[in-house]
Amino acid sequence: MARILLAPGFWLGAWAWDRVAAELRSRGDEVEALTLPGQDPEDPQRLTATLETQARAIVEHASASADAVVLVVHSGAAASGYMATDLAPERFSRVIYADTAPMPDGFVLNPALGEAVEFPLADTWEEVEAAGNSLAGLDEAMLARFRERAVPVPAGVAGQPVRLSDSPARLKIPTTVICCSFPSSLIAQFRDAEEVPALVQELRLLDAEYVDLPTGHWPMWSKPLELAELIHEAAGR
Known part of the structure; x- marks a missing residue:
């Protein structure tokens, strides 16, 4: 049995993992799905959330267990999730990236946010897909x-840079990348290119395994x- 934390991507709360969480529990795993700071519509302070407050929330949930946990992050949650592994690498036995990747220091998820206080879901599904989702x-x-x-x-999540320390400890955490909308073969090409895209820079530093699950950007559904x-x-490896 593994203790697994599930962190959803942009615009989502713990509810997004309902079916996956139920399936994992049926296999004997202990599972907690998270609603990260800023993503609870009932929280009057949600717009004050930042990547750091999200990262510290993940560490807090991971620290509730005596043993290290498996962290699963989807999409934009990779930013705060990776920061959490930098803050407390000893709390994580494995990190699993679902159609996403760890993001380098200084990376901004939405650099075009400008002065907006939040980043909403696009008005049309055509816009969502045009953004690469x-x-x-x-x-x-x-x-x-x-x-x-x-x-x-919140803008403090979508429009602020990832901040990482110089410690190499996070790089030693076993890592799995589940490749959905982009196959592992394409990620390998990006990773090995002379000019490496920002989203795969950290993957060059990690001894990660890659697993293909051909589908769209929301594999939990x-x-x-x-x-x-x-x-x-x-989680069992």
């Missing part, structure tokens, strides 16, 4: 639930059973 595998009911429950991301199985298998 595949909707493959999502039906109308899933999209409707997504739209209904989406919470804008499009392929929840398959994603749960991959997480369970990786």
